[in-house]
Amino acid sequence: MQSATSHARAPKQGRSRQSFERIIEATIESLRERPYDQITLAEICQRAGVSTGALYGRVTGKDELLRAVQVQFLARLGEQFTEEAQRIATSAHGLAEVVPAVVGGLGKLLKENAAVLRSFMLRSSADEVIATAGRKSAQENHAKFSRLVEACGREIRHPKPARAIEASMTLIYASQARFLGLDSVGGLGDASRWNELLEDLSDMMLAYLQFVPAR
Known part of the structure; x- marks a missing residue:
């Protein structure tokens, strides 16, 4: 079975993995409220309590994040x-x-x-x-x-x-x-x-x- 990280760069440390897991959860919660094309990466990061830098350290953008x-x-x-x-x-x-x-x-x-x-x-x-x-x-x-x-x-x-x-x-x-x-x-x-x-x-x-x- 694939993991969410199959569409993201591997984390260099445990904190990075935890931050990405929060981003995944925040994205799912956001998708329950409105379509993905109406959600910004900044909103997802704010909801996850992480910086946008933490997100771009793992994926290149919205398409890759949605795949993960x-x-x-x-x-x-x-x-x-x-x-x-x-x-x-x-x-x-x-x-x-x-x-x-x-x-x-x-x-x-x-x-x-x-x-x-x-x-x-x-x-x-x-x-x-x-x-x-x-x-x-x-x-x-x-x-x-x-x-x-x-x-x-x-x-x-x-x-x-x-x-x-x-x-x-x-x-x-x-x-x-x-x-x-x-x-x-x-x-x-x-x-x-x-x-x-x-x-x-x-x-x-x-x-x-x-x-x-x-x-």
Whole structure:
């Protein structure tokens, strides 16, 4: 697994490493409040309680800092997905319980981290490093949930279960991401309809997995 320092110059002493860790945390806190393009490095340094010299001693500018922040943030997000998958595996049994739990679990994690993820996704169109790391993280995290559905294979009637699960997960993620505005500055869905969306996506996934095409 990469560390945040994979996109930053190595520290010469422990104090430098601690200062950079505070910069990482300050950046994440700031991203929860507003998009990265609206945040200045001076604001981040002030929030972290370090000088701008401490920041430029580790990275060349905002792009490199965001890459370092993404590494740290996605590592934590991966741990959250692992914990949620373990919780679902313990509490949900059978397709009728697992599917809503998976849809809800994915939605919960996306919603809680939407503000930070939005900045990564917006930047990914111009930064292949950001884009590649984001895709890899999403694939790994979705696989954790897909395996939970695969474990209910005896209940899946679709003749191509792996394909059906993958298609369902893709649709669920795209719908939730769109609702939360991960591809734009703000969310596009009415917040009061979030639970309705989760219910609808769960029903659609269940129906598709148990659907037998005529062809």
